[in-house]
Amino acid sequence: MISLREFKLGAVAVAVALGLAACSKEEPTPEPAKEAAKDAPPPAPQEIVVKIGHAAPLTGGIAHLGKDNENGARLAVDQANAKGITIGGKKVRFELVAEDDEEKPDKGPIVAQKFADAKVAGVVGHLNSGVTIPASAVYNQAGIPMVSGSATNPKLTEQGFKNVFRVVGRDDQQGPAIASYLVAEFKPKTVAVIDDATAYGEGLANEVEKSLKASGVNVLPRERGTKDTRDWKAILTKLRGRQPDAIFYGGMDATGGPLLKQGRELGIKAVFAFGDGACTEEMKKLAGEKQSEGLICSQAGIPVQAASKDFLESYKTKFNVDPILYSPFTFDATNLLIAAMQKADSVDPAQYLPALASIKHKGASGDIEFDERGDRKDAEMTIFTIKEGKLGPVAIVKAGTTTKFEDFMKAAEAAAAAAKAAMGKAGEAVSAGAAVAKEGAEKAVDAARSATSQALESAKDVAGKAAGEAKEVAGKVVEGAKDMVNK
Amino acid sequence: MDTFIQQIINGLTLGAVYAMVALGYTMVYGIIQLINFAHGEVVMIGAMVAFSVIGALLGLDSGLPPALIVLLGAAAAIPVCMAVAYAMERVAYRPLRGAPRLAPLITAIGVSIILQQLGMMIWSRNPLAFPQILENRIFHLGGATVSTVQLAIWLVAVSMMGALTLMIHRTRLGIAMRATSQNPQVAGLMGIDVNRVIAATFIIGAALAAIAGVMVGTYYGIAHYTMGSLLGLKAFCAAVLGGIGNLPGAMLGGLILGVVEALGAGYIGDFTGNWFGSNYQDVFAFIVLILVLVFRPSGLLGERVGDRT
Known part of the structure; x- marks a missing residue:
């Protein structure tokens, strides 16, 4: 055992040694380096590095969705760097700092604090509502703007934080959307509601239940799994005895797939309806081709395949996989941060936050504007179904009205066609104008040319005459002089 | 009543899987008193290898009957899991033989994390859809149903x-x-190669785990790199329930645990006025574990100290 005194002495010695080492490193300032610097060309415009944080689960049950989110943000950052953006007169290089929040609510604030300590300029994320809500308090305290591309729980933006935004719709928009579609299309008498006991799943299930009850549907007592549940047979067996006409599940695809498969195996004929977390292409594989047929699900926002072509292609080229679910939204969220910095011409969160709040941006998921809470204005909800083994959109719900997806696409196409026609007309007008201008210019040039030549000719005449006269005068003078000499 | 019978059927299927995995725990414990927490990960690797082989065979369009493809998948998974278990024993546990019991226990947790991350690196983070190629015919027993997959399990x-x-x-x-389980030193004196026997125990447990992995994959239709951890923990509870180190105990413990879980998840909501939901399904295994440790620490059939395996 060393005594405390000895320990203290040792500690002091170590500290002194460390201090000396540190000093010895600093003291001899390298003279030659200074001279070399004199010869070097004047420094190029300074480059600053701006860190953007991204948080999502990169391990655990929905790590695939987390990676998809991260890829969306990374694509935006890389594109911005390739463009070479200048803010405040300095060239900016963006750096994505990706963290794993393990989809654990208690890990959210830890990751958030890490970002705050690393002085990130903005944060994209988190993926899960349950993680985003506790993390948002830390961002609020640190004054870091945060844009989530997938947290749909209403609570997130109702905490009164000025720096919290989301580019997806809310569960209280999504829940009524899927519930009203379910009621209108299938007219169920009894519906069972299941959730995965997460902030997202439970929040969405609550909204669905509320809307269903409001339309006079009988809702069975809530059943719950967890985010890791694979065995749903006990719950489904119980439900089978109560014969619901439809079953709604608020949860993710990794748990929703087995739920659907086991439900069909138990011979449940009810319609299954899922929320956005389980509205992925994977569903038909996870649940099986036959079992997944007829599944109804909703997405807060537009379907991935309806994201801009540009985004889909660059994503595929860069990562060699197709985007899964929320990546268009994290892509947009990242671009929003960058665009707001450009607009405010500052990377200081306090400076660009107002620009972010009032931004108007055309992103991969459509036009984005925020309302005063930080929610996306007029967020669209899409209802999907799996038909003949394909997950396809059937309806778009916007501000309480349901449009069949075909009609929506037709309207979009019509709008695009109208825009195209208008563009065409404008083009014609421009070219007509140009023709007139060209003609005029040509005429003017011709006129100028002829005017010049006339002027030249007349000048020649004048000069010739003058020269003749001068000759005569000179001749006379010469003759006069000769006479004088002779005389 | 139909619901009750159905819950029992579900529970027995789940229990059969737990029992298979619990055997691996109990065999290893019986012989070297080590709780091999990495055993659940061996199940995961079994399911993943089978998934890859079945996927590859389907991709070849070989025209083999589906049941044979699944068998080939299991046949490929078994040797891989055996190799993993052997390597695990050789590298992580054998050097610690004779060390305090806490050391190999913590090593086991470390091995479990390593295997899980390896699984993630090899098979990605995505939940993999286990190919559903076995024709899953459903038989009706009164109002309850039994599927061919359940019968096969x-x-x-x-x-x-x-x-x-x-x-x-x-x-x-x-x-x-x-x-060896009775007394390694004396067994060694009797000419038994103790190291070889211990390795064999790990390997046999791994083969059972591989088969359990294929079962779980086919039953739930999903494989994921985290699937082994909770399954492993529950199987461990099953082993303790039956009396750890006791083979018939592990089988019984597994079956009981499966049924308790199914009935618990099915009826807890009704009995508590929905105060506790069915999301407490996973908790039953651990409640059972605590009850057993409090009231009957040696398990239902007793921890066989003298004749552990």
């Missing part, structure tokens, strides 16, 4: 447990294993 589990029991009691290796 019961059949395989029962025959595997029978074969294991025979092996332990009738073969030379079985005798060597029992001798």
Whole structure:
């Protein structure tokens, strides 16, 4: 055992040694380096590095969705760097700092604090509502703007934080959307509601239940799994005895797939309806081709395949996989941060936050504007179904009205066609104008040319005459002089 | 009543899987008093290898009957899991033989994390859809249903447990294993290669785990790199419930735990006025574990100190 005194002495010695080492490193300032610097060309415009944080689960049950989110943000950052953006007169290089929040609510604030300590300029994320809500308090305290591309729980933006935004719709928009579609299309008498006991799943299930009850549907007592549940047979067996006409599940695809498969195996004929977390292409594989047929699900926002072509292609080229679910939204969220910095011409969160709040941006998921809470204005909800083994959109719900997806696409196409026609007309007008201008210019040039030549000719005449006269005068003078000499 | 019978059927299927995995825990514990927490990960690797092989065979369009493809998948998974278990024992546990019991326990947790991350690196983070190629016919028993996959799981589990029991009691290796579990030093003096016997125990447990992995994959239709951890923990509870180190105990414990879980999840909501929901399904295993440790620490059939395997 060393005594405390000895320990203290040792500690002091170590500290002194460390201090000396540190000093010895600093003291001899390298003279030659200074001279070399004199010869070097004047420094190029300074480059600053701006860190953007991204948080999502990169391990655990929905790590695939987390990676998809991260890829969306990374694509935006890389594109911005390739463009070479200048803010405040300095060239900016963006750096994505990706963290794993393990989809654990208690890990959210830890990751958030890490970002705050690393002085990130903005944060994209988190993926899960349950993680985003506790993390948002830390961002609020640190004054870091945060844009989530997938947290749909209403609570997130109702905490009164000025720096919290989301580019997806809310569960209280999504829940009524899927519930009203379910009621209108299938007219169920009894519906069972299941959730995965997460902030997202439970929040969405609550909204669905509320809307269903409001339309006079009988809702069975809530059943719950967890985010890791694979065995749903006990719950489904119980439900089978109560014969619901439809079953709604608020949860993710990794748990929703087995739920659907086991439900069909138990011979449940009810319609299954899922929320956005389980509205992925994977569903038909996870649940099986036959079992997944007829599944109804909703997405807060537009379907991935309806994201801009540009985004889909660059994503595929860069990562060699197709985007899964929320990546268009994290892509947009990242671009929003960058665009707001450009607009405010500052990377200081306090400076660009107002620009972010009032931004108007055309992103991969459509036009984005925020309302005063930080929610996306007029967020669209899409209802999907799996038909003949394909997950396809059937309806778009916007501000309480349901449009069949075909009609929506037709309207979009019509709008695009109208825009195209208008563009065409404008083009014609421009070219007509140009023709007139060209003609005029040509005429003017011709006129100028002829005017010049006339002027030249007349000048020649004048000069010739003058020269003749001068000759005569000179001749006379010469003759006069000769006479004088002779005389 | 139909619901009750159905819950029992579900529980027995789940229990058969737990029992298969619990055997691996209990065998290893019986012989070196080590709780091999990485055992659940071996199940995961079994499911993943089978997934890859089945996927590859389907991709070849070989025209083989589906049942044969699944068998080939299992046949490929078994040797891989055996190799993993052997390597695990050789690298992580053998050097710690004779060390305090806490050291190998913590090592086991470390191995479990390593295997899980390896699984993630090899098979990605995505939940993999286990190919559903077996025709899943459904039989009606009154109002309850039984599927062919469930029948197959019961059949395989029962025959595997029978074969294991025979092996332990009738073969030379079985005798060597029992001798080693009673007293490794004396067994060594009797000319038994103790290291070889311990390695064999790990390997046999891994084979059962591989089969359990294929079962779980086919039953739930999903494989994921985290699937082993919770399954492993529950199987461990099953082993303790039956009396750790006791083979029939592990089988019984597994079946009981499966049924308790199914009934618990099915009825807890009704009995508590929905105060506790069915999301407490996973908790039953641990409640059972606590009850057993409080009231009957040696398990239902007793921890066989003298004749552990």
